[in-house]
Amino acid sequence: MKHTIRSFMYLMLTTVFCHAQPFVASDIRLSWTITENNYKNSGETLSRITLYNQGKTNIPAKGWAIYFNGSNPRLQDIEASPIRIHHINGDYFKLLPNAASEGITPGGQIQTYVLSRELKNYTDHAKGFYIVFDKNPSVGIPIKAETGSLIDYSSREKELASKIYKENILIKQLSLEQLPPVFPTPNSYQFLKGGDFILSSAIKIATEEQFDNEAKYLSKELETLFGKSPVIKKSAKNSIILQTDKNLATEAYQLKITPENIVITASSNAGIFYGIQSLKTMFPPKTWAAKQDSISLKSVLIKDAPRFVHRAFMMDVSRNFQPKEEVIKLIDLLSLYKINVLHIHFNDDEGWRIEIPGLPELTAVGGRRGHTLTEEDRIFPAYGSGPDVNNTTGTGFFSRNDYIEILKYAAQRHIQVIPEFETPGHARAAIKAMDARYARFMKEGNEVEAKKYLLRDLNDQSEYRSVQGWNDNVINPALPSVYTFLEKITDETIKMYKEAGAPLKTVHFGGDEVPEGVWQKSPVVKQLIAQDKSIENIDELWYYYFKKVNKILRSRNLYLSGWEEIGLKKILVNGKKQMVIDNRFTNENFHTDVWNNLHGNEDLAYKMANVGYKVVLTNVTNMYLDLAYNESYYEPGQYWGGYVDVNKPHSFIPYNYYKNQKEDFRGESLKPGYFDGKDRLSAEGKKNIVGIQAPLWSEIIKTTDDFEYLLLPKIFGLAERSWAKEAEWEINQDSLKSEQLYQNDWSVFVNTIAKKELPRLDYYSGGFNYRIPTAGYTSDNGVVNANTQFHNFIIRYTLDGTEPNGNSKIYNNQIEDSANLKLRVFNEKGRGGRTITYYK
Incomplete structure (x- = not known):
C-alpha cells in the first residue's frame, strides 16, 4: 500500500512539474558589481555576479546560457562557483549554470566572483547581456542587467575636483576684443580704421571664374543665414570679392574687410575656401540660431597659411557604426576649422562598413552583428551590441551611393577622405565575410570561385590571441587570393572616387597589432617559405606582404599609408623579439601614422622621420580623443594611454613633444630626465613630419551624442596646433618663461572656444553635443x-x-x-x- 501511495505521489509531482510554466527570460535578473580594485595587489578588479530568480518557477541548472561582452573575466574560485564562464572569442563570453548546482529557486539567487583587468570607469562594465535557451539556440533574448560599483570614489572625486579648480584659476578672463578675430589663430591680423562692413541679404559675390565652386558654396552658406541667395557676378560694388594672387602659398589666403567690401585673396581654390571659413568664424557665435537681417564685421586685414599640409581626423566606424548623416555633419565641422583630412577606419574585427560591388558578403555578413552560432550571415555581438541583428551600432554600412555622396560633400569643402582597410591584423570581419562567400560557392560546386578571395588558410592550425582577445583575425599573406582581394577593394574604391570627382592619393592598409603566433602552423606559409628563399622566417612575411601591397598601389599611382608597423620589423634583441625600424621601405613614400609614444617608444615617431618615412604624428598621449577627459569613474572613455582633456592636444609640440609631456600613460607625473637619451628630431627628419592626426576609436561609442561628446571640444586643439604657426612657448629655452607664455596662450585658446566657438556649435550644422x-x-x-x-x-x-x-x-x-x-x-x-x- 505504501509503495502504491509513493508511486501515485511521484506520478502526481511529475505531472505537475511537466505542466508547470517553464522559466522565461524575464524571470532572470543579473547584477554585476565591482567590489574591489587592485585585488590582493594584483592590479586586477574583483567583481561579484549575482543571478536572481524573479519568477515563480525554479530556474534549472542546465538548458540555458547568458551571453555578454566584457573585459576578459575569469572565475575567482572555479570549483566553488555555481556559474561557469566560457570565452567564445574577442570580448564575447557566456555564463553557464554549473550542472552540479541546484539551480535557482523562485525568489532566490546565486553568486560568484570574477577577476578581470583593472576597471577604472563605468564604461568598463560588461554589457549586452542576453539569454539563449538550449531548446532554441538560434534566438537570443535580452535580460534585465544592472552594473555598478561598491567602491568609494569620493576621495578620488574630491582630489580631481580640487585639481580642476586649481587649473581653472590659472585661466585668465578675457574679453572678445582681446581674442583673435578668427579661429584657428591666423598667422597675423591687424584691425583697420574706418568702421564696419555691414553684411546683409543684399550682398553680392564677385569672383574670378576659377573660384566659381567656392562662390557657390559661400552663396549657399549666406542663404542659410539671410534666407536669400547672393547673386554671383564677375565684379560688383559693396560685395565679397574672391580674387587670385599667385604669390601666395598653396593653402594661404588673405582676408581684408573694409567698410566698402570684403576681399579674399589666394592662389588656389583651397586658399579661397579657408578665407571663407575664417570669414564665417568672424560672424557672431549665435548667427546660426535664427535668420539674420544683417551682420556687422570689423575692418581687419588677416594674412594666414597652415603650418602643416596634413591636418587629419580619424573616424572609426567599424567597432560601432555612425550614420551617413553624422559623417556629413562632421565634415561641416572639420571644414569650418580647416581640418583637411578625414581618415575613415572602415573595417576591423567587429565590422566591415563599406559596400564593395561583387563582394556582397562584406556588408551582408561583416557589416552585421547579432546572436549567431555559425557566423554564416552575421558576426558575433561585440561591445554590447546585443542579440538583435538590427541594432544600430553593431550593424550598418555605407552603400556605394552613400560613400560617393560623402566624397562629393568632402571634396567641395577641400577635405581629402582617406579610406582605411585594416590588414593583415584586425581583419576578422573581412575574413568571416569571405568565409561565407567561400561556403556559398562551395555549395554551388564552384571551388575556383569559392577560393578567389579567401583570406585564410583553411588548414592553418596556428594558435594566437590578439590584444582584443581574437584567435582568428589575421589575414594570411601567403595566399595569392589575399592580393586578389586587395586589388578588388582598391579598384572598386578608385571607381567610387572617380565617380565622385574626389581626389584619391593613398589607401591606408592598416598594419596594426598582429599578435605573436600567427602563421606558425600554416601549410601555405610553410610552402611559400620553401619556395621563396628571400623569406628567411615567419616574421619576414611582414615585409613580403607590404612589399606586394605597395606594388598594388604604386601600379595605380597611389602611395601606401598605414600605422607605424608598416615601417617596422621583428628581430631578436637579447633573446627576445622586438620591433625595430625597417630601412627597406624608407624611399617608398610610405606615410606612417605613428601612435605609439609609450613604454620605451617615446621617440619612435622621430626615429622613423629621421630615417626617411613620412610621419603623421598621432601620439596616443595627446591625440587619442577616445581617451577619457580625466580619471573620474563617471567620465566615459578609455585610459590605457593616459587621459586626454582639452589641454592635451593644444599643448602638443610637434617638433619637440617631450617638452610638454608631463604625464605617463597612468596619468602620473613624469620624473625629471624621463626623456634623456631619447632620439631628437633631425633637420632632415623635420621635413618628413607631414602633419598631425587625432583619432577617435569607437569601442564605447553607441550614439551620435557619445561621438560628439568625446570629439568636442578636444578637436579644437588639433585644429589649432596643425594650422597655427609655431608658438614662442614651443621653442623658448627658458622653462619658466615658456610656461608663462603657454599659460597666456592657453587662456586665449580657452576663452576663444568658450565664448566664440562652442556657442557657435550650439546651432551650426544643427548643433553639437559637445562636452x-x-x-x-x-x-x-x-x-x-x-x-x-x-x-x-x-x-x-x-x-x-x-x-x-x-x-x-x-x-x-x-x-x-x-x-x-x-x-x-x-x-x-x-x-x-x-x-x-x-x-x-
Missing part, C-alpha cells in the same frame, strides 16, 4: 569655492542632494559647506553637463 566641463571646487573654513573652465558658462547648485537643473540657484560666490551639495555647469543655451557631488 560641458565639470565644476572644480575646494573648501576652507566651512565654505566651498567653485569654478569652471569656461568663464561664460554658469554653475548651478542644490543643497538637498537633487540634480541641479535650469532653475537651480546660480553660484556667484562662496557656498556654505553642505553634505548634500551638488554642482553642475550649464552652457549659454541652458544645456547642463555632468553633475558632481561635493565631498567634505
Whole structure:
C-alpha cells in the first residue's frame, strides 16, 4: 500500500512539474558589481555576479546560457562557483549554470566572483547581456542587467575636483576684443580704421571664374543665414570679392574687410575656401540660431597659411557604426576649422562598413552583428551590441551611393577622405565575410570561385590571441587570393572616387597589432617559405606582404599609408623579439601614422622621420580623443594611454613633444630626465613630419551624442596646433618663461572656444553635443569655492542632494559647506553637463 501511495505521489509531482510554466527570460535578473580594485595587489578588479530568480518557477541548472561582452573575466574560485564562464572569442563570453548546482529557486539567487583587468570607469562594465535557451539556440533574448560599483570614489572625486579648480584659476578672463578675430589663430591680423562692413541679404559675390565652386558654396552658406541667395557676378560694388594672387602659398589666403567690401585673396581654390571659413568664424557665435537681417564685421586685414599640409581626423566606424548623416555633419565641422583630412577606419574585427560591388558578403555578413552560432550571415555581438541583428551600432554600412555622396560633400569643402582597410591584423570581419562567400560557392560546386578571395588558410592550425582577445583575425599573406582581394577593394574604391570627382592619393592598409603566433602552423606559409628563399622566417612575411601591397598601389599611382608597423620589423634583441625600424621601405613614400609614444617608444615617431618615412604624428598621449577627459569613474572613455582633456592636444609640440609631456600613460607625473637619451628630431627628419592626426576609436561609442561628446571640444586643439604657426612657448629655452607664455596662450585658446566657438556649435550644422566641463571646487573654513573652465558658462547648485537643473540657484560666490551639495555647469543655451557631488 505504501509503495502504491509513493508511486501515485511521484506520478502526481511529475505531472505537475511537466505542466508547470517553464522559466522565461524575464524571470532572470543579473547584477554585476565591482567590489574591489587592485585585488590582493594584483592590479586586477574583483567583481561579484549575482543571478536572481524573479519568477515563480525554479530556474534549472542546465538548458540555458547568458551571453555578454566584457573585459576578459575569469572565475575567482572555479570549483566553488555555481556559474561557469566560457570565452567564445574577442570580448564575447557566456555564463553557464554549473550542472552540479541546484539551480535557482523562485525568489532566490546565486553568486560568484570574477577577476578581470583593472576597471577604472563605468564604461568598463560588461554589457549586452542576453539569454539563449538550449531548446532554441538560434534566438537570443535580452535580460534585465544592472552594473555598478561598491567602491568609494569620493576621495578620488574630491582630489580631481580640487585639481580642476586649481587649473581653472590659472585661466585668465578675457574679453572678445582681446581674442583673435578668427579661429584657428591666423598667422597675423591687424584691425583697420574706418568702421564696419555691414553684411546683409543684399550682398553680392564677385569672383574670378576659377573660384566659381567656392562662390557657390559661400552663396549657399549666406542663404542659410539671410534666407536669400547672393547673386554671383564677375565684379560688383559693396560685395565679397574672391580674387587670385599667385604669390601666395598653396593653402594661404588673405582676408581684408573694409567698410566698402570684403576681399579674399589666394592662389588656389583651397586658399579661397579657408578665407571663407575664417570669414564665417568672424560672424557672431549665435548667427546660426535664427535668420539674420544683417551682420556687422570689423575692418581687419588677416594674412594666414597652415603650418602643416596634413591636418587629419580619424573616424572609426567599424567597432560601432555612425550614420551617413553624422559623417556629413562632421565634415561641416572639420571644414569650418580647416581640418583637411578625414581618415575613415572602415573595417576591423567587429565590422566591415563599406559596400564593395561583387563582394556582397562584406556588408551582408561583416557589416552585421547579432546572436549567431555559425557566423554564416552575421558576426558575433561585440561591445554590447546585443542579440538583435538590427541594432544600430553593431550593424550598418555605407552603400556605394552613400560613400560617393560623402566624397562629393568632402571634396567641395577641400577635405581629402582617406579610406582605411585594416590588414593583415584586425581583419576578422573581412575574413568571416569571405568565409561565407567561400561556403556559398562551395555549395554551388564552384571551388575556383569559392577560393578567389579567401583570406585564410583553411588548414592553418596556428594558435594566437590578439590584444582584443581574437584567435582568428589575421589575414594570411601567403595566399595569392589575399592580393586578389586587395586589388578588388582598391579598384572598386578608385571607381567610387572617380565617380565622385574626389581626389584619391593613398589607401591606408592598416598594419596594426598582429599578435605573436600567427602563421606558425600554416601549410601555405610553410610552402611559400620553401619556395621563396628571400623569406628567411615567419616574421619576414611582414615585409613580403607590404612589399606586394605597395606594388598594388604604386601600379595605380597611389602611395601606401598605414600605422607605424608598416615601417617596422621583428628581430631578436637579447633573446627576445622586438620591433625595430625597417630601412627597406624608407624611399617608398610610405606615410606612417605613428601612435605609439609609450613604454620605451617615446621617440619612435622621430626615429622613423629621421630615417626617411613620412610621419603623421598621432601620439596616443595627446591625440587619442577616445581617451577619457580625466580619471573620474563617471567620465566615459578609455585610459590605457593616459587621459586626454582639452589641454592635451593644444599643448602638443610637434617638433619637440617631450617638452610638454608631463604625464605617463597612468596619468602620473613624469620624473625629471624621463626623456634623456631619447632620439631628437633631425633637420632632415623635420621635413618628413607631414602633419598631425587625432583619432577617435569607437569601442564605447553607441550614439551620435557619445561621438560628439568625446570629439568636442578636444578637436579644437588639433585644429589649432596643425594650422597655427609655431608658438614662442614651443621653442623658448627658458622653462619658466615658456610656461608663462603657454599659460597666456592657453587662456586665449580657452576663452576663444568658450565664448566664440562652442556657442557657435550650439546651432551650426544643427548643433553639437559637445562636452560641458565639470565644476572644480575646494573648501576652507566651512565654505566651498567653485569654478569652471569656461568663464561664460554658469554653475548651478542644490543643497538637498537633487540634480541641479535650469532653475537651480546660480553660484556667484562662496557656498556654505553642505553634505548634500551638488554642482553642475550649464552652457549659454541652458544645456547642463555632468553633475558632481561635493565631498567634505
